[in-house]
Amino acid sequence: MLREFAMPDVGEGLTEAEVVTWNVAPGDTVVVNQIICEIETAKAAVELPCPYAGTVGALLVEPGQTVAVGAPIIAIESAEAAPAARAPAPTEELGAKIGEAGKDGRVATLVGYGPRPGPAARRPRRSVPVVQESHGHELSGQESGFPEPARGGKGRGVRVGAVPLAKPPVRKLARDLGVDLYALIGTGSDGVITREDVAVHAAGRPTDGSQVAGIPPVTATGAGVRREPIRGVRKATAAAMVTSAFTAPHVTEFLAIDITATMALRDRLRGTRAYAEVKLTPLAFVAKAVCLAARRTPAVNAHWDEAAGEILYYDRVQLGIAVATPRGLIVPKVRDADTLTLHGLATALGELTATARSGRTPPADMAGGTFTITNVGVFGVDTGTPILNPGEAAILAVGAIKPTPWVVDGELAVRTVCQLALSFDHRLVDGEQGSRFLADVGALLADPGLALTW
Secondary structure (H helix, E strand, O other), rough: EEEEEEOOOOOOOEEEEEEEEEEEOOOOEEEOOOOEEEEOOOOOEEEEEEOOOOEEEEEOOOOOOOOEEEOOOEEEEEOOOOOOOOOHHHHHHHHOOOOOEEOOOOOOOOOOOOOOOOOOOOOOOOOOOOOOOOOOOOOOHHHHHHOOOOOEOOOOOOOOOOOOOOOOHHHHHHHHHHHOHHOOOOOOOOOEOOOOHHHHHHHOOOOOOOEEEOEOOOOOOOOOOOOOOOOHHHHEEEEHHHHHHOOEEEEEEEEEEEHHHHHHHHHHHHHOOOOOOOOOHHHHHHHHHHHHHHHOOHHHHEEOOOOOEEEEEOOOEEEEEEEEOEEEEEEEOOOOHHHHOOOHHHHHHHHHHHHHHOOOOOOOHHHOOOOEEEEEEHHHHOOOOOOOOOOOOOOEOOOEEEEEEEEEEEEEEEEEEEEEEEEEEEEOOOHHHHHHHHHHHHHHHHHHHHHHHH
16 A cells, blocks of 8 residues: 655644655665654754655655645555554554653654754755646645645645644635735734734735835845745744744843852862863853842743733743854753752753754754843854743843953952843833843852852
8 A cells, every 4th residue: 555654743833844855765665763864844953764664656745845744745655454544643642742741651752763863964955946836726735724745846836934823714814815824924922823914914015024115125136146045943043033023022131240250160160070071151150040030030931821811930940042053043941940050050051052063952952941041242242132032031142251341349450241131021021020130140140159148
């Protein structure tokens, strides 16, 4: 029998993935769990194993093509008889989603091996032509919210891009008004397209930012122009930042602090046996200060749930650390960071950064954050106005650490100074709470001995 293997969701709620390269060809014999291709989601590059044994009948998508989760990507000719009913997937038997604990306590995983060990390497991509079919009716993929896959790169065209998020009544309104949901950027919670978004677009006012105040889009021809498809991490980051910027009212506060005492403490600890094998960076002290200060201002470790009309206050800090990688900026998480010692944070930060830069961070490690730190100081930048990660209440930017003239006891001296910038969601954190939190972080970095009194 001929079986089609559909693109699985290898993360938490991912809607699409790109097939980077195939490891098999039509006519090849495959066994269960054999790696058949490498895919790239908005969060990580993952090797995909085959759940069937048999002969490859056809590759239904080409390298470089982005397809929706649930769309067939390969056909396998199997000698097994067709089952009477669809057998439950391993994750269904456990009663859990991938990455969650099932009824028996085991964590559900996709069949196979997860991210490939070692540095992530990929061959140069080639552009894939995008064709939209037009026969006087909408494609079934548009109607359901999922583009249809192309068979072997031939035949029907597909819409390549993020699957638009919209509720059924909004989709019906879009169909009635002739509005293409792919052309919209949702202004609702988590980027969901609202009825107002559809109505505004139907009235002739673009919501995708393509034209503003009658200014035509920039065009260029000839030499000196390079085009690169918007995909992967860059695409996910752009969507997340636009969603955050236009759904959460941002406020940013700044604080310059004298961290001479903290840097002296770091030098002393580096000389001890306990920290001999640990890379102790200033970021570890900042992370510790954030976790301690969050206990005194729980609002910075919360989530605004628009749909439920509730504010969720988290008991634990799932600390995101922004890391620049060859694939773009990603934000892996230090789980339960508030339960770790300074030594534990330093160790976790070192492992997290090394894994991220090698391209081996699994998708599950980049989801579920509650607070983020971005260290712009490593680039020599004094500070900035960071944009919140969607769903989080606050983000702290850490600026460059450098010698600066500073007044100490009425006398001018040269001290080690750092600037902090805290952006927060003003729906969750008011000015007094944001100021208190930032002041607490600054106080702990100026005098780390204060931690003993809290």
